[in-house]
Amino acid sequence: NAGVTQTPKFQVLKTGQSMTLQCAQDMNHEYMSWYRQDPGMGLRLIHYSVGAGITDQGEVPNGYNVSRSTTEDFPLRLLSAAPSQTSVYFCAKGRGDPYNEQFFGPGTRLTVL
Amino acid sequence: AQSVTQPDIHITVSEGASLELRCNYSYGATPYLFWYVQSPGQGLQLLLKYFSGDTLVQGIKGFEAEFKRSQSSFNLRKPSVHWSDAAEYFCAVGAWAAGNKLTFGGGTRVLVKP
Numbered sequence: 001n002a003g004v005t006q007t008p009k010f011q012v013l014k015t016g017q018s019m020t021l022q023c024a025q026d027m028n029h030e031y032m033s034w035y036r037q038d039p040g041m042g043l044r045l046i047h048y049s050v051g052a053g054i055t056d057q058g059e060v061p062n063g064y065n066v067s068r069s070t071t072e073d074f075p076l077r078l079l080s081a082a083p084s085q086t087s088v089y090f091c092a093k094g095r096g097d098p099y100n101e102q103f104f105g106p107g108t109r110l111t112v113l
Numbered sequence: 114a115q116s117v118t119q120p121d122i123h124i125t126v127s128e129g130a131s132l133e134l135r136c137n138y139s140y141g142a143t144p145y146l147f148w149y150v151q152s153p154g155q156g157l158q159l160l161l162k163y164f165s166g167d168t169l170v171q172g173i174k175g176f177e178a179e180f181k182r183s184q185s186s187f188n189l190r191k192p193s194v195h196w197s198d199a200a201e202y203f204c205a206v207g208a209w210a211a212g213n214k215l216t217f218g219g220g221t222r223v224l225v226k227p
Contacts, residue, residue: 002156033215040122042203042217043157058214090156101147102215104156 003027004105006091012111013081021076021108023091031094032074033058033102034066036087043090049074081112115140115206119218126194127226134189134221136204145207146187147215148178152200160202163187174198199225 007022025032033048035058045058049068063085065077078085088109094102116139126132138144145164149157161172168180178189187204204218 002158004156035217040219042117042119042219043205043215044217045214048214059216092157101159101162104149104158106156 002103002105003029004091004093004103006089006105006108008108009106010109012113013078014113015082017081019078019081021078021089021091021110023074023076023105024072025074025093026072027093028071029093029095029103030071031102032068033092033094034064034074034076035090035092036060036085037090037107038087046076046089078110083112086110086112115144115208115216117204117206117216117218119202119204119221121221122219123222123224125224125226128196129193132189132191132194132198132223134202134204134223136187136189136218137185138187138204138206139185140206140208142208146178146180147205147207148172148176148187148189149203149205149217150174150200151203151220157203160189194223194225196225196227199223 003026005024030051034046035043037043044060047066049055055066088107090107091105092102118137147162148160151157160176161170163170163180201220201222203220205215207215
């Protein structure tokens, strides 16, 4: 899992429900990010963090919240799930500079009914 | 803002044949370029990366890619494909501006015929 743990692996929600996708890393990589993967669209950045206490929006942040209280954890919250949020979600970590690779977790497959 | 285009959504190749996956990027400064591979049901694994120096870079699993600034391309190649290379491949560009974001292309799914 490249040192990135994501839970749960699968989740089904009803429209309007809220939930938190968990992401944890086992090293002190300062950079963490959340992507969603949809067919034909590659991965799109939702939110990212360059260190504890610092978060920022990516390309598709609407409907999602994040926080980074520790270096290790970077949870993604869906405030009120919508069918458009049905996707596979990937968490990644990195060293915080663009020429070092990011390491991706195994993903969470979310279905919103 | 940067962008990445992978023109081929699907490619089918025979085992043992060569493979080339196309990637075109748009970015105003020197790009940091990556190729990732995603096996079915898995996360993404880095194949190779480029940010300076020799424009032909070698990666894992026998893959290589060539950076051509004049064509804004970073195509991935493998001389002889193995059945285990069946996967989805993503080209991505990273940049210092706006938080080291990685921008991904839409991906190319590779099918390998026996």
